[in-house]
Amino acid sequence: MASSSRELDPRRLDVAAFSSAAGEIAGEWPAERLPRLLAAGLDTDDAAPRAPIAWRAVGERRVLAGAGLQPSLAIDADTEITLECQRCLQPMRLPVHAERRIFFVDGEDAAAALDAESENDVLASAPAFDLAELIEDELLLALPLVPRHERCPEPLPRAFVEDDPATAPADNPFAVLAALRRGPPN
Numbered sequence: 001m002a003s004s005s006r007e008l009d010p011r012r013l014d015v016a017a018f019s020s021a022a023g024e025i026a027g028e029w030p031a032e033r034l035p036r037l038l039a040a041g042l043d044t045d046d047a048a049p050r051a052p053i054a055w056r057a058v059g060e061r062r063v064l065a066g067a068g069l070q071p072s073l074a075i076d077a078d079t080e081i082t083l084e085c086q087r088c089l090q091p092m093r094l095p096v097h098a099e100r101r102i103f104f105v106d107g108e109d110a111a112a113a114l115d116a117e118s119e120n121d122v123l124a125s126a127p128a129f130d131l132a133e134l135i136e137d138e139l140l141l142a143l144p145l146v147p148r149h150e151r152c153p154e155p156l157p158r159a160f161v162e163d164d165p166a167t168a169p170a171d172n173p174f175a176v177l178a179a180l181r182r183g184p185p186n
């Protein structure tokens with residue numbers, strides 16, 4: 001028999017029991033609690049504290065196409081992270097939001113097959129699911145591939161600010177570089 005403290009430990013969540021009970025848990029973790037996300041951020045020299053991670057998980061039994069009524073978790077999480085702007089190379093702090101529903105079914109093979117054919121994420125149920133690991137994965141997936149300020153803070157040389165080389169070929173630093181590499185025209 002699962003104790004309520006076991007059901008509500010986010011590192012060892014009994015998803016089936018949590019979903020049957022329509023459970024809800026929420027909390028806030030210090031950034032150090034999610035080391036992979038911590039490593040993805042810049043160390044800023046102004047020693048600004050890393051933002052905590054606010055998270056929430058709601059359990060619900062819902063119909064998954066092809067599998068009937070199954071346990072599911074709706075998770076959402078918010079934090080802030082400092083990344084390097086890929087245009088001006090200055091640190092930029094940005095909000096990160098993750099939100100997803102995950103279904104849980106019995107067996108790795110069934111989970112893989114349903115995950116492939118469903119638009120929902122499907123995992124194999126486990127008696128002690130690590131919610132922190134999942135939330136960390138989702139926040140990492142929510143990071144921008146190419147972080148850039150909407151407006152970079154410093155006035156920059158025009159060639160560096162221009163991000164569409166097609167509109168300003170003469171200012172494109174790579175075109176200039178390529179021309180230099182080719183050497184002067186004969």
Ligand SMILES: [Zn+2]
Nearest residue numbers: 085088149152
């Ligand atoms: Zn920038």
